[in-house]
Amino acid sequence: MRRLPRSLLHLVVVLFVVTFVTFTLVNLLPGDVSLAILGNGATPEGVARVRMELGLNDPLWLRYLHWLVQTVHGDFGRSYISGEPVADALVRSVPVSVELMALSLILSICLAIPTGLTAAYRAGRPVDRALGAVASLLLAVPPFILGLALMFLFALALGWFPAVGYVPVSEGVLPNLRTLAIPAVTLALFEWPGFMLILRSDAIEVLQQDYVLLAKAKGLRDRHILFRHVLKPSSFTLLTVIGLSIAGLISGALIIENIFALPGVGRLIVGAINSRDFMVVQGAVTVVAVGYVLVNFAVDTLYAVLDPRVSR
Amino acid sequence: MTIVQGAETIDRTAAEWQARDAGFRGEGARLRLGWVSWLCVAWLAGLAVAAAVAGLLPLPDPLATDIANRVAPPSVKFWLGTDQLGRDILARVVYGARVSLSVAFCTALIAAVFGMLLGLPAGYFRGRTEISLMGAADVGLAFPPIILILLVAAYAGASLVNLILVLGILGIPIFMRIARAVTLTFAQRDFVLAARALGASHLRIMGRELLPNVALPVAVVAVVGMSRVIVIEGILSFLGLSVSPPTPTWGNMIAAGVSELAFHPHISFVPSAVMVITIFALNSVGNTLRKATDLRESAL
Numbered sequence: 001m002r003r004l005p006r007s008l009l010h011l012v013v014v015l016f017v018v019t020f021v022t023f024t025l026v027n028l029l030p031g032d033v034s035l036a037i038l039g040n041g042a043t044p045e046g047v048a049r050v051r052m053e054l055g056l057n058d059p060l061w062l063r064y065l066h067w068l069v070q071t072v073h074g075d076f077g078r079s080y081i082s083g084e085p086v087a088d089a090l091v092r093s094v095p096v097s098v099e100l101m102a103l104s105l106i107l108s109i110c111l112a113i114p115t116g117l118t119a120a121y122r123a124g125r126p127v128d129r130a131l132g133a134v135a136s137l138l139l140a141v142p143p144f145i146l147g148l149a150l151m152f153l154f155a156l157a158l159g160w161f162p163a164v165g166y167v168p169v170s171e172g173v174l175p176n177l178r179t180l181a182i183p184a185v186t187l188a189l190f191e192w193p194g195f196m197l198i199l200r201s202d203a204i205e206v207l208q209q210d211y212v213l214l215a216k217a218k219g220l221r222d223r224h225i226l227f228r229h230v231l232k233p234s235s236f237t238l239l240t241v242i243g244l245s246i247a248g249l250i251s252g253a254l255i256i257e258n259i260f261a262l263p264g265v266g267r268l269i270v271g272a273i274n275s276r277d278f279m280v281v282q283g284a285v286t287v288v289a290v291g292y293v294l295v296n297f298a299v300d301t302l303y304a305v306l307d308p309r310v311s312r
Numbered sequence: 313m314t315i316v317q318g319a320e321t322i323d324r325t326a327a328e329w330q331a332r333d334a335g336f337r338g339e340g341a342r343l344r345l346g347w348v349s350w351l352c353v354a355w356l357a358g359l360a361v362a363a364a365v366a367g368l369l370p371l372p373d374p375l376a377t378d379i380a381n382r383v384a385p386p387s388v389k390f391w392l393g394t395d396q397l398g399r400d401i402l403a404r405v406v407y408g409a410r411v412s413l414s415v416a417f418c419t420a421l422i423a424a425v426f427g428m429l430l431g432l433p434a435g436y437f438r439g440r441t442e443i444s445l446m447g448a449a450d451v452g453l454a455f456p457p458i459i460l461i462l463l464v465a466a467y468a469g470a471s472l473v474n475l476i477l478v479l480g481i482l483g484i485p486i487f488m489r490i491a492r493a494v495t496l497t498f499a500q501r502d503f504v505l506a507a508r509a510l511g512a513s514h515l516r517i518m519g520r521e522l523l524p525n526v527a528l529p530v531a532v533v534a535v536v537g538m539s540r541v542i543v544i545e546g547i548l549s550f551l552g553l554s555v556s557p558p559t560p561t562w563g564n565m566i567a568a569g570v571s572e573l574a575f576h577p578h579i580s581f582v583p584s585a586v587m588v589i590t591i592f593a594l595n596s597v598g599n600t601l602r603k604a605t606d607l608r609e610s611a612l
Contacts, residue, residue: 014454021455025463140592142543144550145566145584148573152581156574251458255547259570269459270551273466281466285459292456 004301011297018289019071023064026282067282076283081275086283089268094287096166097257097264101249103180104187109242111192116199117226120234123204131200135193143252147186147259154182164261183260187252191245198241203234243299247292254288349600352593359590363409371403374560383576393578395568401582404560408583411554411561412590415476415545416538422480424534427487432526434488435495436518446492449485457482461544465553472555475548479541490533494526532605536598539591546587562587 058066070077076086119128138146155163161182167175206212207230215225254266261267265284272280362369378398386393392401434445464478498504499522507521548554549563557564562583569579 010450014451017451018455022459022463025460136595137592140539140595141588142546142591144547145588148566148570148580148584152573152577247456250456254458254462255551258551269462273462273553281463285463289456289459292459293454296454 007297007300011293014293015290018293019068019286020064022285022289023067023282024060026278026285027060027063071283071286076286077279079272079277079280081277081280086280089280090265090283090287093263093265093268093284096262097250097253097266099169100180100183100187100257100262100264101246101253103177103184104191104253105242105246105249107184107188108191108195111188112195112199112238113231115192116196116238117203117231117234119196119200120203120207120230121222121226123200128200131196135196138189138193141190143186143190144255144259146189147183147256150182150186150189151260164259166260166262179260180262183256183262186256187249190252191249194241194245195238199234199238202237203230206230206234209233240299240303243295243302246295246299250288250292250295349596352596355589355593356597359409360413362406363413366403366406366410369406371406372400374399374403374407375558376400383572383579385576385578386582392582393576395565395579396572396576401565401579404565405562405583405586408560408562408565409586409590411472411549411559412542412545412587415472415479416541416594418476419479419483419541420534420538422476423483423487423537424530426480427484428491428523428526428530430484431488431491432495432518432522435492436499436514436522442492445488449488452482452485455482458544458547461548462551462553465548475545475554479544483537483541486537487530487533491526491530494529495522498522498525529602529605532598532601535594535601539594539598542587542591542594 074087076090078085079089115131119131122128141149151163154160162179163182165179167179169176203226212225212229215229220229253264254269256262257264257266258270265288269281269284269288271277272284376399378394378400380398381390381394382396382398384390384394384398390400390402392405394400395404430445430449434442460482461478464474468474504517504521507517512520545554545561546563546566549561550567552564552567554563555561557568565583566580566587569576569581569583572579
């Protein structure tokens with residue numbers, strides 16, 4: 001933990017850079033906000049007034065500091081289109097994205113543990129080769145294509161699940177899970193190959209250990225050996241890879257939400273980009289970027305705690 | 313930062329798989345390609361040639377609509393069927409390959425060249441140069457790429473050039489890390505010492521002694537990197553944030569077919585299949601090459 005002060009400093013620097021770059025990008029890219037607000041009836045006086053109200057005439061760094069102070073206080077401004085506070089839109093959409101990500105993470109881990117252990121135990125055999133072939137095939141399928149294929153199969157052809165749309169948890173847990181099933185499975189299958197292959201290669205090494213031989217000699221059943229004796233020592237790399245995958249999961253979720261019309265942050269961002277709703281873009285992008293940086297930081301720190309060799 | 317290490321671990325494990333499937337056996341053995349790898353190479357070469365000379369091929373105009381033959385399933389006349397406007401999907405897939413392949417190639421080229429130009433001095437000079445260069449790369453890697461891409465695609469306009477620039481710049485830190493890591497292992501070798509003893513300048517040592525050794529592993533990683541770029545371009549054009557229609561891209565063809573998914577799934581699934589096969593081929597070839605050049609010793 002000696003490294004903690006330094007990595008905290010790094011975190012602060014990265015957070016400043018990330019928020020500043022996001023702010024600058026949203027603000028400097030072409031397209032005048034005041035024109036967007038006033039529409040076709042914009043007069044030079046009107047533009048000047050709106051620019052003054054929004055503080056667009058101040059230097060960039062001053063606007064950044066001003067915005068940063070407001071944002072830290074939870075004030076993300078108001079949507080130019082609906083007038084709704086951006087914070088409210090975020091409070092509505094962030095839980096949807098988080099639920100989707102949590103579900104798919106749990107699903108992919110539940111898939112990866114038995115398949116990874118089986119592949120390791122039967123390394124080189126047909127089961128192992130088949131799992132490996134499926135994994136390397138899935139590694140080549142982009143999440144949005146996987147999503148469409150599953151939507152076609154389970155929603156359109158078989159009709160087991162709704163194709164698009166979202167039912168909030170408040171209207172019942174089961175209907176809610178039904179709408180999230182295909183998106184969550186899509187993301188889970190997207191994450192699964194990485195998890196499975198990592199667990200497999202670690203478990204193969206653990207299986208060479210003497211105590212596994214002893215367990216076999218004692219006549220313990222295969223399943224008992226794999227889940228009780230092999231899983232725990234094999235799961236260290238898996239844990240870190242799971243942590244690292246959360247960052248990738250964030251971008252995966254942003255895209256999947258747009259395919260299945262889930263009202264999460266990804267849909268909020270793409271919708272706001274299309275309608276040039278610059279306050280919403282800024283707020284949502286900041287939340288995602290900061291979340292991404294914090295997750296990375298948490299994973300790095302956790303990694304150092306779990307494996308003391310890293311801090312040296 | 314461990315993000316890259318994690319991705320590398322997954323890639324490496326996957327590489328072992330695909331290399332084994334491709335018939336490569338054992339350390340130090342000669343690179344032997346299995347039939348899967350040959351199919352992948354043939355597919356990529358065929359696609360690249362078809363995309364390059366698309367105008368000369370006996371294909372219908374990819375933009376020509378033919379309402380009489382809309383949503384036709386694959387047949388002798390339309391090999392891969394037609395879309396809602398009766399446009400020939402085979403022609404559109406071939407023309408769409410132009411966008412995907414050129415974005416992938418140019419992006420990988422930019423990222424690899426600049427990554428090498430910045431990563432090599434970092435690994436060679438060490439000290440302050442290394443700290444500042446790699447510190448900048450770390451900050452770059454801490455950024456959520458999809459967000460940056462969405463923003464630039466949406467605001468700066470989604471032209472081919474913008475897309476290539478954004479994706480290329482985002483890829484630079486990754487190649488910097490690789491170039492630096494490989495440089496570190498070579499900078500200690502005797503031939504570098506010999507060059508220095510002969511009075512070679514830093515520039516000459518980096519350019520003549522180190523660059524050729526660093527370029528190979530970097531190029532290998534660039535091949536796998538190309539498949540990632542194809543995915544990202546696909547996502548962007550699927551969301552309508554890449555090259556604008558009517559120019560066919562695989563992503564916008566897939567998106568256009570979504571409304572017909574229930575009745576005419578081939579409109580989405582034909583370009584999807586082409587994209588998946590291409591990504592698989594790039595992964596497979598790249599990983600086989602990587603296994604052969606064995607980046608492992610460079611301790612990324």
